[in-house]
Amino acid sequence: MDEIVIIGAGLAAVTAAESLREEGFVGELTMIGKERHRPYERPPLSKEFLAGQQPIDDAYLFGADWFTDHDVRLRSGVTATALDLDAGRIGLDSGEWLGFDAAILATGAEPRVLELPGVERAHLLRTIEDAQRLRRAIEAGRRMVIVGGGWIGLEVAAVARAAGLEVVLIEQGPLPLQQVLGERVARYVADLHLRHGVDVRTGTAVEEILDDGERVTGVRATDETLPADIVVMAVGATPRTGLAESAGLPVGDGVEVDERLRTADERIFAVGDIAAASNTLLETRLRVEHWDNARRQGELVGKTVLGGTAVYDWAPYFFTDQFEFSMEYVGHGSPDDEVEIRGDLDAHEFIAYWMGGDGQLTAAMNVGIWDVNDTLRSMIGTRVDRTELTDLR
Numbered sequence: 001m002d003e004i005v006i007i008g009a010g011l012a013a014v015t016a017a018e019s020l021r022e023e024g025f026v027g028e029l030t031m032i033g034k035e036r037h038r039p040y041e042r043p044p045l046s047k048e049f050l051a052g053q054q055p056i057d058d059a060y061l062f063g064a065d066w067f068t069d070h071d072v073r074l075r076s077g078v079t080a081t082a083l084d085l086d087a088g089r090i091g092l093d094s095g096e097w098l099g100f101d102a103a104i105l106a107t108g109a110e111p112r113v114l115e116l117p118g119v120e121r122a123h124l125l126r127t128i129e130d131a132q133r134l135r136r137a138i139e140a141g142r143r144m145v146i147v148g149g150g151w152i153g154l155e156v157a158a159v160a161r162a163a164g165l166e167v168v169l170i171e172q173g174p175l176p177l178q179q180v181l182g183e184r185v186a187r188y189v190a191d192l193h194l195r196h197g198v199d200v201r202t203g204t205a206v207e208e209i210l211d212d213g214e215r216v217t218g219v220r221a222t223d224e225t226l227p228a229d230i231v232v233m234a235v236g237a238t239p240r241t242g243l244a245e246s247a248g249l250p251v252g253d254g255v256e257v258d259e260r261l262r263t264a265d266e267r268i269f270a271v272g273d274i275a276a277a278s279n280t281l282l283e284t285r286l287r288v289e290h291w292d293n294a295r296r297q298g299e300l301v302g303k304t305v306l307g308g309t310a311v312y313d314w315a316p317y318f319f320t321d322q323f324e325f326s327m328e329y330v331g332h333g334s335p336d337d338e339v340e341i342r343g344d345l346d347a348h349e350f351i352a353y354w355m356g357g358d359g360q361l362t363a364a365m366n367v368g369i370w371d372v373n374d375t376l377r378s379m380i381g382t383r384v385d386r387t388e389l390t391d392l393r
């Protein structure tokens with residue numbers, strides 16, 4: 001294999017490049033990145049950077065030297081616009097075509113935007129520029145309405161409250177995160193936000209973003225109008241599957257790949273937020289929008305592109321920080337699972353265990369208790385005796 005092209009230049013892409021070099025690939029390696037930045041971490045954009053506690057430079061994954069040292073041709077500010085499978089080449093918005101022996105799609109996801117009047121005035125949060133704009137708005141603003149009670153919406157709420165803003169968080173469902181955490185733990189998260197003064201409105205939908213012709217003045221929701229000078233839309237993300245789709249590759253909720261992250265075309269792979277991959281541990285197809293998944297799949301694809309036999313066989317993992325709620329979650333629980341809590345909920349030091357109908361542990365979350373996630377990971381998929389569950393301290 002002489003030429004590999006990675007489309008996208010986020011965490012999954014850069015980890016794939018690193019892995020390919022570590023696995024001994026000495027051919028030409030090109031990475032195409034739409035953004036004008038070197039690859040960077042997104043988690044700080046809704047946490048330390050947004051809170052003004054960390055300079056943006058700390059978010060970059062590697063220095064510029066890394067790319068020259070590893071002979072990776074990083075093409076920043078360039079978009080891949082076509083994937084021509086017959087000719088084995090990738091079209092760029094610069095007019096060039098790049099040949100490849102293998103290509104890795106790592107184009108990530110983009111924020112979902114609700115079709116509402118005035119929606120163009122809402123802040124989205126995905127890129128450095130989005131975070132810089134939102135940071136400036138927080139510094140100058142007084143009242144924020146956040147549409148969507150997912151992880152990013154909740155993290156932004158925590159940062160904005162800490163900065164002294166009035167914050168209303170609008171969630172369409174019965175509780176923020178209920179679909180992920182189930183009722184009991186979702187209630188804990190909602191209570192935390194309420195205690196910190198976030199006005200959490202559930203069962204509410206936004207119908208319009210209002211302005212005075214120049215700036216945002218509020219939102220019209222199901223039953224009332226809420227004043228705001230900042231509106232943040234945080235209603236999830238959509239995988240960027242356009243290239244794969246137009247090339248005729250199977251796409252469902254993401255680009256469909258097997259357990260080695262290979263699409264229906266054996267030269268094309270997909271990793272990170274974009275990939276709907278066969279997970280051999282959970283025996284299901286999964287698309288995961290988390291940092292750890294992008295990193296691990298990047299590592300894995302560096303092996304499988306070169307013919308390695310490793311597979312996607314791990315449980316998903318993610319983390320968040322909101323006020324004094326700081327946690328790691330491993331597994332793939334369902335909102336209908338039963339939950340057992342061990343430890344001290346009020347002190348934000350506990351472990352939540354999710355159990356499926358067959359008594360198997362589907363997921364676990366350590367809150368304020370550290371260095372236990374590997375132990376929890378090893379328990380996922382096993383039958384557990386509830387009387388023996390502890391907070392592992």
Ligand SMILES: Cc1cc2nc3c(=O)[nH]c(=O)nc-3n(C[C@H](O)[C@H](O)[C@H](O)COP(=O)(O)OP(=O)(O)OC[C@H]3O[C@@H](n4cnc5c(N)ncnc54)[C@H](O)[C@@H]3O)c2cc1C
Pocket residue numbers: 007008009010011012013032033034035041042043044045046078079080081106107108109125126127152240243271272273274288289290291292294317318319320321
């Ligand atoms: C604000 C925020 C906070 C987060 N916090 C957490 C957290 O606390 N914990 C956690 O586990 N996860 C978190 N995540 C999720 C995590 O950051 C993502 O899962 C991860 O970034 C996915 O990496 P990726 O490389 O697949 O995609 P991305 O990071 O989206 O990178 C894809 C890149 O490809 C580029 N691209 C797209 N199309 C093209 C094209 N046609 N040509 C060239 N380039 C293209 C994009 O511009 C982008 O730069 C957060 C995400 C965000 C946005």
